[in-house]
Amino acid sequence: MADAHAVETVDLHKRYEGGSDALRGLTLHVPAGSIFGFLGRNGAGKTTTIKILLGMVRPSAGRATVFGLAADDPAASVEIRRRTAFVSDEKDLYGGMTVAEMIRFTAGFFPRWRDDLEQRYLRTFELPPDRKVKALSRGMRTKLALLLSLSRGAELLVLDEPTAGLDPAMTEEVLQALVGHAAREGMTIFFSSHQIAEVEQIADAVAIIDRGRTVVSGALDDLRENFRRVQLVFDGEAPAAAFEAPGITRVRRSGRVLTVLSTAGAEPILDRARALHAVSMDVVPVTLKEIFLESVTMEE
Amino acid sequence: MLWYKSWRDTRWRFFVALGVLTLSGTGVVLIYPRVLALVPLVPSSDAGGELGQRIREIAQLSREFRGYIWAQWFRQNVRQEWTVVSALLGTGGLVAQGSTGALFTLSLPVSRNQLVAVRAAAGLAELLIVALTVALLLPIVAPVVGQRYAVTDAVAHALCMFAAGAVFFSLACLLSTSFDDPWRPLLIAVLAAAVLGACETVFRGLQPYSVFAVMSGDVYFRTGHLPWIGILASAGVSAALLFVATVNLARRDF
Amino acid sequence: MLLRPNPASGVPIYLQLMEQVKHAIETGALRAGEQLPGIRPLAEELVINANTVAKAYRELEHEGVIELRHGAGAFVSANSRPKKATEKLRAGQTVVSDAVRKLRERGVTDDEIRRLFEAELAGVVKTGEPRG
Secondary structure: OOOOEEEEEEEEEEEOOOOOEEEEEEEEEEEOOOEEEEEEOOOOOHHHHHHHHOOOOOOOEEEEEEOOEEOOOHHHHHHHHHOEEEEOOOOOOOOOOEHHHHHHHHHOOOOOOOHHHHHHHHHHHOOOOOOEHHHOOHHHHHHHHHHHHHOOOOOEEEEEOOOOOOOHHHHHHHHHHHHHHHHHHOOEEEEEEOOHHHHHHHOOEEEEEEOOEEEEEEEHHHHHHHOEEEEEEOOOOOOOOOOOOOOEEEEEEEOOEEEEEEOOOOHHHHHHHHHOOOOEEEEEEOOHHHHHHHHHOOOO | OHHHHHHHHHHHHHHHHHHHHHHHHHHHHHOHHHHHHHHHHOOOOOOOHHHHHHHHHHHHHHOOHHHHHHHHHHHHHHHHHHHHHHHHHHOOOOOOOOOOOHHHHHOOOOOHHHHHHHHHHHHHHHHHHHHHHHHHHHHHHHHHHOOOOOHHHHHHHHHHHHHHHHHHHHHHHHHHOOOOOOHHHHHHHHHHHHHHHHHHHHOHHHHHHOHHHHHHOHHHHHHOOOOHHHHHHHHHHHHHHHHHHHHHHHOOOO | OOOOOOOOOOOOHHHHHHHHHHHHHHHOOOOOOOEOOOHHHHHHHHOOOHHHHHHHHHHHHHOOOEEEEOOOEEEEOOOOHHHHHHHHHHHHHHHHHHHHHHHHHOOOOHHHHHHHHHHHHHHHHHOOOOOO
């Protein structure tokens, strides 16, 4: 195995003409063979990151590599795209072609095209071969885009909001196809999403980005086991001095109440709190949704 | 694969161009008898100035079918219609026009240079086919009005048209790497042609060197020799424009 | 047979799966020596990550609940350790329902009860006792 990481970015920056900073030092490591969820608010930089990985956008600074190849080198980028499949959030395809034509067209670019997978997904997705792409519903277009991605024998699948705009039944179909395919073919899946529930359901690891930077990342099970919210109540005003303990990511003060978010379990917080004579200490596990909301809102 | 996409993107324009020019050319041939009938009516010694001189010249040339075709078709109609057709065939690159699969195309394992190269090559092939077809219909339709037109003349003029048209084609290609909509490249290219034409009218000394002189095959008509310098210069300009197009596309963010 | 785990419950999915397998053994839905569903088919059926299923199976093997036979699949253990685990849980259940009843009698709400348990468990980590 050449690389432990299918995708890596190191301190990635992107400033668009006109001055907006889409990425401000984004660092990511996606382990090969994992299902990796990429979460962030609208405008946090998810799509920009994905486009950089695929050579559609050039970074202003920093490094991005896929399979160890530099994403901003034009020749290396072609090689990356030979081994990567991409589904954009708009499910961008050629409106004027029929389903069958799109399949034949795409297959022509990939010598390792898998006819068996093409047949399987044509069947399970129930795609009508003679219908024009522009006449397909959003869900059908998503499935076609998936078929085109999964049949090409790629090692990495990059998806930008794959289930956006889909009803729950179709969402489940898409997730099932992804999970099944990843298990069978051992491919890495990197997908951005707003749907926290689906990320929690199928991802091995996640990264949460906010305003162009990674704020949380790691294996999902680790995050679930280590993220804790501790609410401390003090007799007088909550301590003004910086509340420090290992693993703290957020501290919020509101009068006598201090709310602390920790990535290293509650125990260090409780130690500190006892030393400061906290009157009451509450510990709760944190769901991914709460981790997300806590990580992307302002610190007071 | 990309060739196929390029063809699909431009085929309607191709057929429309072919149709319009065929009709236009056929029309010019078919009204020859009427023109011939009018020629004696043009007074031979009339001091009508610039315009009068022009009319007398055309009348003079029209006594002969070959001259008529050159004066009316190649120097006049073609100059206007062919410029637009060339730009039309060059507009709209493989990743232009926003949402019709641009990101999908860009996610395929092809380099940006390939995208311009294939689009240009496919488009130029279409341009050549239209030029040849439209030129060759002259020897075919001429007998209908009892005239003859040499195939060698037709092919030579087609070559001149192609070389000159390639300039506007390449300009439209280049503009399409910056603008995603199909209209601006076309309009700007046509505008550029109009400006060139205006310069020519004002600075008459430039006329022999203009791209329109190559387009109408002036030198060939008068001397029977192809305007190699003009053709090579046009080819050079086209190549330069296409090179800039590849550079432009390579540095663009999508 | 196995139900979809709830990803948003705060309990890791692999733990939920482990609980389900143990419950299935307890209730007789799965018997000693019987084969469990394969990792990949199960992942696809439940629409969860195959690694999660693999982790659950590994932990169950570690606890002696199941056996992983290389190449053949996962099978319910023949020995009686699962029963011991179940009995341990049953006894634990009694303790918990007792405590909850007493707390409720004192007017402690369910949410507060939950928080008390969490805080206590966080404290257990400190003393180094293994969880689970």
